[in-house]
Amino acid sequence: MIATATENEFFLDPSRCIGCQACVQACGECGTHRGVSMIHLEYVHRPTGVQTAPVVCMHCEDPTCAKVCPADAIKQDDNGVVLSAAKSRCVACSNCVLACPFGVPKMKAEIDLMMKCDMCYDRTSVGKKPMCATVCPSGALYYGPRDYIEKHRREAAVNEFQFGRQTVRTKVNMMTSPELTALPFDVLDFLPWEDKDFDPFALARVRDGAPDAANSAVWDEPALSQRCSGNCTCH
Amino acid sequence: MATLTQPDEKYIELYGPTPNFTPAGGWKIGDPDKLVKTHCCFCGVQCGIQLKVKDNKVVGFEPWEEFPVNQGKLCPKGVMRYMQNDHPDRLIAPLVRTKDGFQTAGWHEVMRKTVKAIQDVQKKHGKDAFAFLGGASMTNEKAYLNGKFARIALQTANIDYNGRLCMVSAGAANRMAFGVDRAANPWSDIPLAKVIILAGTNLAECFPILTDYIWRARDAGAKIIVIDPRITPIGRTADLYLPVRPGRDSALANGILHVMIERGWTDEKFIAEHTHDFDQVRELVKKYTPEYTEKITGVPAKSIVAAAELWGPAESSILLHARGIEHHTKGTENVLTYINLVLATGRIGKVGSGYGTITGQGNGQGGREHGQRNNQLPGGRDINKPEHREFIAKFWGIPEPELPKQGLTACEIIDAIERGEIKGLLSISFNPLVSIPDSERTRKALEKLEFFACIDPFLSETARYADVVLAGSLQEEDEGTVTTGEGRCVRLRNSVTPPGNARVDWKIICELADRLGKGKFFNYKNAGEIFTELTQASKGGAIDYSGMTYEKIENNMGVFWPCPSPDHPGTPRLFEGGKFHHADGRAKFHAYEYRPPAEDVDADYPLFYTTGRVVSQYLSGTQTRRIGALVKQYPEPLCEIHPLLAAKLGIKDRDIVKVTSRRGEIIVPAQVVKTIRPDTVFIPYHWPGKKAANLLTNRALDPISKIPEFKVCSCRVEKVADAPAKPTAQPFPQQIR
Numbered sequence: 001m002i003a004t005a006t007e008n009e010f011f012l013d014p015s016r017c018i019g020c021q022a023c024v025q026a027c028g029e030c031g032t033h034r035g036v037s038m039i040h041l042e043y044v045h046r047p048t049g050v051q052t053a054p055v056v057c058m059h060c061e062d063p064t065c066a067k068v069c070p071a072d073a074i075k076q077d078d079n080g081v082v083l084s085a086a087k088s089r090c091v092a093c094s095n096c097v098l099a100c101p102f103g104v105p106k107m108k109a110e111i112d113l114m115m116k117c118d119m120c121y122d123r124t125s126v127g128k129k130p131m132c133a134t135v136c137p138s139g140a141l142y143y144g145p146r147d148y149i150e151k152h153r154r155e156a157a158v159n160e161f162q163f164g165r166q167t168v169r170t171k172v173n174m175m176t177s178p179e180l181t182a183l184p185f186d187v188l189d190f191l192p193w194e195d196k197d198f199d200p201f202a203l204a205r206v207r208d209g210a211p212d213a214a215n216s217a218v219w220d221e222p223a224l225s226q227r228c229s230g231n232c233t234c235h
Numbered sequence: 236m237a238t239l240t241q242p243d244e245k246y247i248e249l250y251g252p253t254p255n256f257t258p259a260g261g262w263k264i265g266d267p268d269k270l271v272k273t274h275c276c277f278c279g280v281q282c283g284i285q286l287k288v289k290d291n292k293v294v295g296f297e298p299w300e301e302f303p304v305n306q307g308k309l310c311p312k313g314v315m316r317y318m319q320n321d322h323p324d325r326l327i328a329p330l331v332r333t334k335d336g337f338q339t340a341g342w343h344e345v346m347r348k349t350v351k352a353i354q355d356v357q358k359k360h361g362k363d364a365f366a367f368l369g370g371a372s373m374t375n376e377k378a379y380l381n382g383k384f385a386r387i388a389l390q391t392a393n394i395d396y397n398g399r400l401c402m403v404s405a406g407a408a409n410r411m412a413f414g415v416d417r418a419a420n421p422w423s424d425i426p427l428a429k430v431i432i433l434a435g436t437n438l439a440e441c442f443p444i445l446t447d448y449i450w451r452a453r454d455a456g457a458k459i460i461v462i463d464p465r466i467t468p469i470g471r472t473a474d475l476y477l478p479v480r481p482g483r484d485s486a487l488a489n490g491i492l493h494v495m496i497e498r499g500w501t502d503e504k505f506i507a508e509h510t511h512d513f514d515q516v517r518e519l520v521k522k523y524t525p526e527y528t529e530k531i532t533g534v535p536a537k538s539i540v541a542a543a544e545l546w547g548p549a550e551s552s553i554l555l556h557a558r559g560i561e562h563h564t565k566g567t568e569n570v571l572t573y574i575n576l577v578l579a580t581g582r583i584g585k586v587g588s589g590y591g592t593i594t595g596q597g598n599g600q601g602g603r604e605h606g607q608r609n610n611q612l613p614g615g616r617d618i619n620k621p622e623h624r625e626f627i628a629k630f631w632g633i634p635e636p637e638l639p640k641q642g643l644t645a646c647e648i649i650d651a652i653e654r655g656e657i658k659g660l661l662s663i664s665f666n667p668l669v670s671i672p673d674s675e676r677t678r679k680a681l682e683k684l685e686f687f688a689c690i691d692p693f694l695s696e697t698a699r700y701a702d703v704v705l706a707g708s709l710q711e712e713d714e715g716t717v718t719t720g721e722g723r724c725v726r727l728r729n730s731v732t733p734p735g736n737a738r739v740d741w742k743i744i745c746e747l748a749d750r751l752g753k754g755k756f757f758n759y760k761n762a763g764e765i766f767t768e769l770t771q772a773s774k775g776g777a778i779d780y781s782g783m784t785y786e787k788i789e790n791n792m793g794v795f796w797p798c799p800s801p802d803h804p805g806t807p808r809l810f811e812g813g814k815f816h817h818a819d820g821r822a823k824f825h826a827y828e829y830r831p832p833a834e835d836v837d838a839d840y841p842l843f844y845t846t847g848r849v850v851s852q853y854l855s856g857t858q859t860r861r862i863g864a865l866v867k868q869y870p871e872p873l874c875e876i877h878p879l880l881a882a883k884l885g886i887k888d889r890d891i892v893k894v895t896s897r898r899g900e901i902i903v904p905a906q907v908v909k910t911i912r913p914d915t916v917f918i919p920y921h922w923p924g925k926k927a928a929n930l931l932t933n934r935a936l937d938p939i940s941k942i943p944e945f946k947v948c949s950c951r952v953e954k955v956a957d958a959p960a961k962p963t964a965q966p967f968p969q970q971i972r
Contacts, residue, residue, distance in 0.1 A: 134308070
């Protein structure tokens, strides 16, 4: 399933994101989406900066969302694309929403269905780029050959992530500083920004989805002294 | 007296703005009848886009990846632009004012009424008592037609356009420095530059597509310098960020040049061979030491030195600026001091090296070229120059003495209405109630008009004051050309025809001309005939389109002017070989001492107030406040305030604050962010009425260009209420539509 250098792949570079939401708006315009966007975009922390992060599905090789689904509603297609929950099976339990290490799936409460990015199957299957990566004005979302990325970008493409003891490999590549080969994430590193202790029950109260981790540039935040907590297997 | 007869809510109920969330025919409409290759109507980048058309309605879009400027890329405005078509607020018939609002009317009635009013006003008060206000979101064809209509049919001197609020200071400075008003380089030069200065341009929000150009330069090792009182999205990744105090731009440029001269980073050969007047500048900037400049600008001396160290010895460079340095009572001076930085290095007119203002409006460039300005005739000609007047009078077939003289500029026209000197107004594509500083005075002026007619596809806040509203056309309902911020003339195709009884703008103007007895000058069968006439009128002028045809423009994905003959390929890059457009071929330096803004902070109003845009809205919002997805993205204006200042004022994030200037007050939620200078607050200006940022701004004008000072005045801020339990506005709400 490893793509060749000239095959089209998806590359995500949040450091280029300008927060314009063209991707989110365009996603809803994709033929089969009918006005409902399957991706989202968040400020990392607006009080301290304008850094934003577009959150598209990373399309994990071994998707956690599917593993935790009690109804076996989340399937992968032959190309490794992880699909939205099957309408006939999804029980709207939100396990996937809570379990996804990247904070991707969202529960559409009004229709009791988990929906998420399917990498624009209706476009990619006929040789077009996904809508979000076509319109993205800043190159934060790029769909094209690895050749181009390696030739033109300073950042390196990474598709292996370390969440504690879990190694996650994804179809979508994350652009990172060139010396990194795998991105270590400790969710705790993302939490102390509000100058208060982490409240482990906050999620249960707001049910707004897991914190979005999809951003390498947040390492620049001065409050984050270390690149890694040291508790993971990357050390 | 044109006061409103209904409360605002009544107008909103009938004419919007209503946020539209659904395309024509709904989401399950099936395959379109056709895809029309045209351009986005929002901003001077003019991205290529394909509009999906079904049953004479625009029902969606498809990226147009072959168009070289944006290659399919779009910002959210471009993605959602199609939602303005088949809109519930769309005017589908002319309206006339009644004692309780408006009623629809036939074209004969509104034309007769308008023509009679024009004649009555002009008979009673003189020709110049009837003014015309145009816009820079319209095609080149309409910009040309507006100018011709005002001069021949209305015979008024008082015609101007809303570009006066946009970049006229940059235009004036470009003509003074280079002898021509156009970006010096095609945008394709940006990725080739090794150093880029972005001065007063919130580029990622106002011209999002150009972000990719900047970052391609960065990928190739370029250093980016951003000068802005706010860390905008493009400022976030700058190599050097200079947080200039509002209203101090010319001092900063003088300070950078001081260091460059001291270190010997000037191209003396270029200066000697291709420019004038550098000695005055050299003398002037002697006192602008980094320490002196720091005191004025609030930018650390070491950052000023660092900027000079990056810019001075660069191998190649581009300097781009926008409204941030232009919207000042010294806007022209600001631009000229920045141009000094370019000319001193000789890095202009070369591949990957040059300069440009990034024009904001859809046709910000073309809209200012073809004669809808108070002092301009087609081809960029000067209405005060006898030989220019003679050429155009002869071209139009009128005696030269009948051609009106220079009239008033846009803000001056509103002032003259307020003073009772101008009694009648015809406006098209202009919403001054939202877009001109000091909104309350604009409102009072509108109320004084004896007669006011608007040509518009939607009833803007200003149009509510009209006696007659002539239901005009949206961009996709007409055809023609626009000229982008890089000077590339591109072709707009009509996708659909105007709905109901609405008409294409240029046909409305031509019929008015005919009824005013000047029909023989306005006998066009289609927009193409206007374009052909425009190109011939421009022949030999500073802005020469005479070698362009629709076919040539389409075949080449746009043609850059000057294009003086049919076999000429157009001119993407100006000033090659150091040849400038002044008569002697040289560029001019200008030595301008820094002077403070018209209104500076004081004990009563201790903070700087500045305004600008957000990515999801366009100008006065007449179109974009009607597009649901864009409204949700940033629903209402927020006051950006630094936490340090907020703490001193007892303000927390989303608290409701009142911002007061000498001219008015506005009550909005606070957005407490570290991305703004702690002595400055910012409010975006796209909203009307009590949410209008321009209630506070200062209508003081630049003496050269007559651009108003949107970007700096003084204010005070106080908390009026706690943040509502649930935030009233989230910039990025959950995207379920």
